[in-house]
Amino acid sequence: MATPHAPARRPRAFHALEHRDFRLLWSGQTVSLIGNTAFITALGWRTFTLAGSAKFGLVLVAESV
Secondary structure, three states: OOOOOOOOOOOOOOHHHHOHHHHHHHHHHHHHHHHHHHHHHHHHHHHHHHHOOHHHHHHHHHHHO
16 A cells, blocks of 8 residues: 655745845845945946046946956
8 A cells, every 4th residue: 555645845935035134134135236236327327428438438337347
C-alpha cells in the first residue's frame, strides 16, 4: 500500500520580507538607490542645459558606470 507523500513545499519569493529588520533595510536601500539614480540623472541634465553640449553629459554617464 502506497503512503501519501506531503506535497513539495515551494519557496516563497518574498519570505524574507516577513522579518521587520530586513524590511527596513530593504526599503531604505531601495529609497537610497532611487535617490542616487535621480541625482545622477538630474546632474547630467543640468550639465547638458548649462554647457549646451552633450559631451559633458557623456562624461558624467561614463563616470557613473
